[in-house]
Amino acid sequence: MVDLRFSDVELAERREHITGFIEETVADAGADGAVLGLSGGIDSTTVAHLAVEALGNDGLKGLVMPGEVSHEANMSDAERVAEMLDIEYEVIEIQPIIDQLVAGYPEAEGDDLAVGNARARTRGVLNYLVGNHENRLVLGTGNRSEAQVGYYTKYGDGAVDCHPIGNLYKVQVRQLARDLGVPEDLVDKTPTAGLWSEQTDEEEMGIAYDTLDPILALHVDGALSASATAATLDVDVSTVEEVRGMYERSAHKRSMPPAPPALD
Numbered sequence: 001m002v003d004l005r006f007s008d009v010e011l012a013e014r015r016e017h018i019t020g021f022i023e024e025t026v027a028d029a030g031a032d033g034a035v036l037g038l039s040g041g042i043d044s045t046t047v048a049h050l051a052v053e054a055l056g057n058d059g060l061k062g063l064v065m066p067g068e069v070s071h072e073a074n075m076s077d078a079e080r081v082a083e084m085l086d087i088e089y090e091v092i093e094i095q096p097i098i099d100q101l102v103a104g105y106p107e108a109e110g111d112d113l114a115v116g117n118a119r120a121r122t123r124g125v126l127n128y129l130v131g132n133h134e135n136r137l138v139l140g141t142g143n144r145s146e147a148q149v150g151y152y153t154k155y156g157d158g159a160v161d162c163h164p165i166g167n168l169y170k171v172q173v174r175q176l177a178r179d180l181g182v183p184e185d186l187v188d189k190t191p192t193a194g195l196w197s198e199q200t201d202e203e204e205m206g207i208a209y210d211t212l213d214p215i216l217a218l219h220v221d222g223a224l225s226a227s228a229t230a231a232t233l234d235v236d237v238s239t240v241e242e243v244r245g246m247y248e249r250s251a252h253k254r255s256m257p258p259a260p261p262a263l264d
C-alpha cells in the first residue's frame with residue numbers, strides 16, 4: 001500500500017506554499033484579484049478556500065454557472081461555498097449560450113462529449129469575460145491526477161492563468177480540503193465533471209482515484225517500471241499500462257500548440 005497523504009508538517013508547508021503562490025501570481029500580474037468557477041465540487045471548493053486565505057474574501061469572485069444537466073444540489077453547494085467564504089459571486093445561466101451554439105451547428109446535438117466540452121469552454125469564456133473586465137486572474141482548479149491523464153477539456157476548464165492545486169493528487173486535495181475546513185459532505189462527494197447527466201469521473205476514466213493516484217506517483221511521475229508498480233500496488237500490469245497510455249495520449253494538452261520548426 002502506498003500512502004500519498006502528507007504528514008501534518010508537510011500539509012502545513014504545502015498550504016502555505018500554495019497560498020503564497022496565489023498571492024505572488026496575482027501581485028506579479030498587477031491584477032486586482034482572482035475569479036473562478038464554483039461547481040460545488042471538491043476541487044473548486046478547495047481552491048476557493050486557498051484563494052481567500054491568500055487574497056482575503058474581497059480578493060476572490062466566484063461564478064456559479066448552471067446548465068440544463070447541472071444538478072440543483074451541486075449548484076446550491078456552490079452558492080453555499082461562496083456564502084461560507086463570504087465572497088462576491090454571480091450566478092450565470094449557460095444554457096441559452098449552449099442552445100445558441102448547437103443551433104449554429106445542429107449536427108452536434110446529442111453528442112454528449114462535444115456539447116459537454118462546449119459547456120466547459122463556455123464557462124472558460126465567462127471566466128475571462130469577468131477576469132478581463134475586472135482585472136482578475138482566472139484560477140484553475142485542475143489537480144495533478146487530472147492533468148497527467150488529460151481528464152479535462154482543452155481550452156475549457158484547462159483555460160486558466162495558474163493551477164494552484166496542479167501538483168496535488170486527488171487524494172491530497174481531499175486531505176488539504178479537510179485541513180482547510182471544507183465541510184465533510186463536500187469532501188466526500190463523488191467527483192463529476194458535470195458535462196452530462198449522471199457522469200462521474202471514475203466511471204468515465206474506468207479507474208478509481210485511489211488506484212490512479214499511486215500508479216501516477218510510482219510509474220508516470222516516479223519512473224518505477226510497470227511490472228514493479230503493479231507488484232507494489234497489487235494491480236494488473238495492464239492497469240498500469242493503461243494509465244501510462246492515458247498519460248501519453250494526452251501529452252498534447254500539457255504543452256503549447258506546436259508550429260513547424262524553423263527551416264535549416
Ligand SMILES: Nc1ncnc2c1ncn2[C@@H]1O[C@H](COP(=O)(O)OP(=O)(O)OC[C@H]2O[C@@H]([n+]3cccc(C(=O)O)c3)[C@H](O)[C@@H]2O)[C@@H](O)[C@H]1O
Nearest residue numbers: 117120146150151152153154157192193194195201204252
Ligand atoms: N495528438 C494531438 N495533438 C494535438 N491536438 C490533439 C491531439 N489529439 C487530440 N487533439 C485535440 O484535442 C481534442 C480533444 O481534447 P478535448 O477537446 O479536451 O476533449 P476530450 O479529451 O476528448 O474530452 C475531455 C475529457 O475531459 C473530461 N472532463 C472535461 C471537463 C472537466 C472534467 C472534470 O474532471 O471536471 C473532465 C471529459 O469528461 C472528457 O473525458 C481533439 O478534438 C483535438 O482537437
Ligand SMILES: Nc1ncnc2c1ncn2[C@@H]1O[C@H](COP(=O)(O)OP(=O)(O)OP(=O)(O)O)[C@@H](O)[C@H]1O
Nearest residue numbers: 037038039041042043044064065141157191192193
Ligand atoms: N456548474 C459550474 N459552475 C461553475 N463552474 C463550474 C461548473 N462546473 C464546472 N465548473 C468549473 O470547472 C472545474 C472543473 O470541474 P471538476 O469537476 O474537475 O472540479 P470540481 O467540480 O471542483 O471537483 P470534482 O472533481 O470533485 O467534481 C470546476 O472546478 C469549476 O471551476
Ligand SMILES: [Mg+2]
Nearest residue numbers: 039041192193
Ligand atoms: Mg466537478
